[in-house]
Amino acid sequence: MHRFLIRKLITYMMAFVVGVTIDWGIPHLMPGDPVQTYLSQFRLQPAGYAALYSTMSQAFGTNMSALAQYLHYWKGMLTWDLGVSYTSFPTEVSTMIGQALPYTLALLVPAIVLSYILGNRLGAAAARRKLLDNSVLPLGYVFQAMPYAWVALILPYLFGVVWHVFPVSGGYDHSLLPSWNWTFIWSLITHWFLPFLSVFLISLGGWAIGMRNLVIYELENDASRYLRALGARERVIRRYAYRNASLPQLSGLALALGVVVGGNIVTEVAFQYPGLGHLLYQAIAGKDYFLLQGIFIFIIIGVLVANFIIDLVFITVDPRTRLSMQGAQA
């Protein structure tokens, strides 16, 4: 058991190191000199250009050797110093991430958790019940099949342009100054609702359909048949089926929450919602490498932690996993 955990931990640490290295390396594969690209937008005189070039190279650390840059990068990461953004020079990358993170978390965590709860209930209820299965489930397939970009087009069209109920873009009303009063909070909530709804609807379909299939499998297995043979009530059998079916769903939830820190880029871009996804988009559009690297460190950590939690949860919750892992070791 301990040996297994230690081995897992080592694998994850190695994956982390490799991930960080790739994250550092990818921007270096880009053609062109980032400082040159950055300065080319200013139309400078040659003398001024040379002076600025050397200053900026020093500021961004691009004049160091690759190895020195790599080590510097690790040092910076461990001290939460992710460098300075190109596009909004001289803002620190960590500051920008810090500002965007609350929006992303407030948007995605409720959307995923609520859709998980409701979707699982719906799916479990629909399994092996003809009426629900034929009415609710088709809607689930449609929800699951909708592209984020399209939902982010039609929801604002219906709720914003046609019915005038909700604002269609931004994180808050830009005529307001961010402060903790009710007008501002209300503005935050109304701007939050449509992006939330679009992520919620799309994830809802996935959870419901996954749960429906899993519960059907559970209702057909020997344990359920045995319960039925013993004369247990259908409600009881379903309760057990639901609990057993929750395991794979739970790992799906952990994975979904693991990538939350990357934001939902399409939804956030379409709604101009100031979260991490939108920041990521800006970083890509502006070729802002430090910002990209900073956000991806976040994503890597999120994915790895989520996977590790899945491993742990499965070992503690499901004895079969424990057995199969020992078997795999031998």
Place this chain on the structure above:
Amino acid sequence: MSQTVLEEHASSPAAPGARPVRGNDFLYYGLRNKKLLFGLGLELLLILLAIIGPLISPHNTTDFYKLASPPSAQNWLGTDSFGHDIFAQLVVGLRESYLVGALSAICAAIAGMVLGFIAGWRGGVLDEALQFLTNVVVMIPALVLLVVIGSYLNTRSVMFEGVFIGLTTWPWVARAVRAQTFSLRSREFVDLAKLSGKRATSIVVKEIAPNMASYLFLAIILLFGSSMLLASSYDFLGLGPSNTVSLGIMMQQATLNSALFYHMWWWVFPPGMVLTAMVAALLVANVGLDEVFNPKLRER
């Protein structure tokens, strides 16, 4: 992004190595499964539209007509703010979406199956190493990789997008194949095949692969759908093919040119509606197929 479609279904246990049913039985149940018939029918209709649409469309995507006009006899689905015909864009976009989906599903299936079989069959250190590779590929920021590779190319084609998506999504296939191979390789019929002195590749191909064929088939169908969604996301973010129109690019253009605020519903609705129908039909057909392959799931 749209990976959830696949994850969801990959996680459902499609009992490996059961039911040695003959093909006729599949056909029998397949022709009587409403979900399969509906999904397949809708999908075939859309594929037909993708093939003959560009031929019957009276306009092509680059011609100019009256700006931002609603649907009419001349422009069946109206025109966008640049005066391009929307029906023409839609059918070309449809074709490109299917191309991307098929290409990436094929690439991901091949890569995922080869690596999954090797890891599951050999086990040990090789398995450890391949799992590590899988985790690394999952971790690589695909978006940034796309930007970096894209910046070296003069034009980003549909081919490139399809192969790229395939080569970044194979881990889901590989994980599933590995797990199933793991559970199958200690079965008696596999031991028997080993005793008979068969080579490993022939055991994998002839004894193990057929037992998860239905499962693999379903996984690839789902991959096909989720790749089309993923491609639409890339296109929407401006990272899609640069030499053609696609459904994602149509949605991007509609957003960038504030189609919403000019009430150009004929520009906003069609691309996403068609894409939703394409993927939903696949999902429904997939559930139908699942019921056909797996007697436990059939409606009673």
